[in-house]
Amino acid sequence: MEIGGLTKSFGALVAVNNVSFEVEAGEIMGIAGPNGSGKSTLFNLISRIPFGADQGTVRFDGQPIERRSDKHITSLGIIRTFQREATFASLSCIDNILVAIEQTLGKRGKEAEKLADEASELVGFPRNFHNMHAATMPVFRQKQLMMATAVAQNPRVLLLDEPASSLVESEIDWVKETIVGLNELGITILLIEHVLPLLMSVSNRLLVMEQGRIIALGDPAEVTRQQTVIEAYLGEPA
Ligand SMILES: Nc1ncnc2c1ncn2[C@@H]1O[C@H](COP(=O)(O)OP(=O)(O)O)[C@@H](O)[C@H]1O
Ligand SMILES: [Mg+2]
Incomplete structure (x- = not known):
């Protein structure tokens, strides 16, 4: 660049x-x-x-x-993260990742879910947080979610x-x-x-x-x- x-x-x-x-x-x-x-x-x-x-x-x-x-x-x-926690607070964590995948890669359904799982695993974001609301999580988990969301966008x-x-x-x-x-x-x-x-x-x-x-x-x-x-x-x- x-x-x-x-x-x-x-x-x-x-x-x-x-x-x-x-x-x-x-x-x-x-x-x-x-x-x-x-x-x-x-x-x-x-x-x-x-x-x-x-x-x-x-x-x-x-x-x-x-x-x-x-x-x-x-x-x-070229994918950015934000200084402040910038997740969609009302969505679940997994939906935050899936929204980003759909917007950037145009993928939905099973294929998108697989990418979301892989990204979560890659950054160590635990599965049992997937269905929690992003807003309710501690800062560290929000940072992990932001990283997983970025990584999921290839x-x-x-x-x-x-x-x-x-x-x-x-x-x-x-x-x-x-x-x-x-x-x-x-x-x-x-x-x-x-x-x-x-x-x-x-x-x-x-x-x-x-x-x-x-x-x-x-x-x-x-x-x-x-x-x-x-x-x-x-x-x-x-
Ligand atoms: N949207 C904005 N409107 C007005 N001023 C801004 C805006 N974004 C940043 N600034 C100003 O631009 C300067 C640089 O900010 P920023 O890039 O956030 O610095 P850093 O990330 O290095 O702390 C600061 O003085 C900040 O107040
Ligand atoms: Mg700054």
């Missing part, structure tokens, strides 16, 4: 400012940066869920996709927005194992995360944003030694 000059403003605020980088097939790219630096907005602009960029280009497999619909982008295998590139936020350490281990496991299956991963040890342990490269711009991109250990990166984090309000 090649991102060129992506820009998005909200009034006078430039949330994503002329951002360009390439993602290689098969890599895990970590994305860090203080709150409000434009990380989630960057995912919005790539996926066009819920909105695209004011300017800039996104190429996938060499094809420009920045003007395609969100549905088209999803059908290409992703080639997963955009994960803080999958470990509000989780405790053992649950963060699940996030780590799941990400590594999915990557081993050939899925390219863009991972926004505040939990730095997680980001450092799984990322092949680390991109750091501040105020809508990329301030560092490269080897995670080198990037976190850069003065600009240290200052961006020290300057972050608690």
